Amino acid sequence: MSLTLKIALIQSPMHWENPQKNRGMFEEKINAISKDVDLIILPEMFTTGFTMTPQNLDSSEGQKTVQWMQDLAIQKDTALVGSVVIQEGELYYNRLFFVYPDGTFKTYDKKHTFTLAGEDKVYKAGTERLTLEYKGFRICPLICYDLRFPVWARNTSDYDVLIYVANWPIRRINAWDTLLKARAIENMSYAVGVNCLGKDGLGYEYPGHSAVYDVLGEPLTYSEKEEVLYATLEKEHITTIREKLKFLEDRDDFNLKG
Template identity: 60%
Template sequence: MDEKLNIAFIQADLEWENAEANRNLFSKEIENVTDEVDLIILPEMFTTGFSMNAEELAEETEAETLTWMRAHAREKSAAITGSVIITENGNYYNRLFFVFPDGSYKLYDKRHTFTLAKEDLTYTAGKERLIVEYKGWKICPLVCYDLRFPVWARNTVDYDLLIYVANWPEKRVNAWDALLKARAIENMSYCVGLNRTGVDGDGYVYNGHSAAYDMLGKELTPLDRAEPFIAEFSIDKKELLETRKKLKFLQDRDKFSLDE
């Protein structure tokens, strides 16, 4: 088990519906990530922005973007995660990939599709939560609107790190700030939220506010940043386990299961 996990997230202004331009953008940014980093986080729909134009933009799972992620994961000897528009068996998915340094991967389909933007009319909702085991850490990666649903994120399996990749608009960024911190505290887990910046093709403004918190809600990264930037930080497994053992909050959690 690695006691510390070194993480980088890349907050960026995405090119609307331009996968090649966005892959090129992130290729340059990934080059700037230090070799000590174990995990690189990219935004929700990082190749396109939050588009409902799935028919034109969707890729097969084993297509260009996953190939690109695998290449960079191998090159940096780091895992890479982020979500992409995927087509499979006649359906479209807002699909997160967690790609390991050896090129293998796990996937998670966004559970809560954003009805306000009619995402539910385009994309099929996922049914299963993903827990990734990586370098001795248990990681739960989720996508954007999932943040508003604490039951789905409830730490019933003693995961160590909760990740949200997002396109979360400026007009509701106060909720983003509050809920990220709450998810960390209530689940006694590190919590990282990565948002985008800029203006998308539908006119929605994004002001970042990407952040990381420890299990008690302490900020680990600069807050309120609206410009593109890369944050690198470490999380500590020993500190997490000692805090849980001392406070015992997870031992008092309610017992429940999720129904479909």
């Protein structure tokens, strides 16, 4: 029997800079999931919205959210992934946590901080890409603005799934739709994108458009409303297409510096 990965994407508005309220809201949505899922995916900065004023938050909130993710992962026997504002000393990070069902986790700090919003002046950028294994799938989780940079997502490690958690505004949503599909096609992997909805505390509007694309760029699910989306990823789909269409073997050979 071929390996499968059952995923749930939570597309939702968020309460501006209110971690406690967001944790409660997302916990209700997670508790309402009746389907058997292996991985639940939350948006970027899912407890605060895309804030450039993290000093408004209590410094303990990041760790409270990590503990909340661990508790839920263990309780639901499923993995959770999403990004959170984390403070370490005087530094802030837009940090993604992939929490396994046993409560252990791996992290990724957003590499491409969004200079248009001044994120580069507030949050320290990461330097290392993360690829992890879960349920027989190799997964590469990234954050929002990373989507615009194909070299960073380039499939040199034969991963099976790209995940982007985001706060992507309506004004540039065509880029989100186009690039998410392109990342699936060029890397011959599933591409999963989870965006948020509604207006944030600064008045920016987010339209959803969360989606999952298969190895050929065909959509498995897509939505513009508040809901939980579901998709089943199949390992056999990846191996069959890659064996038939050996495009990855023809990729250019180069190394990144800096």
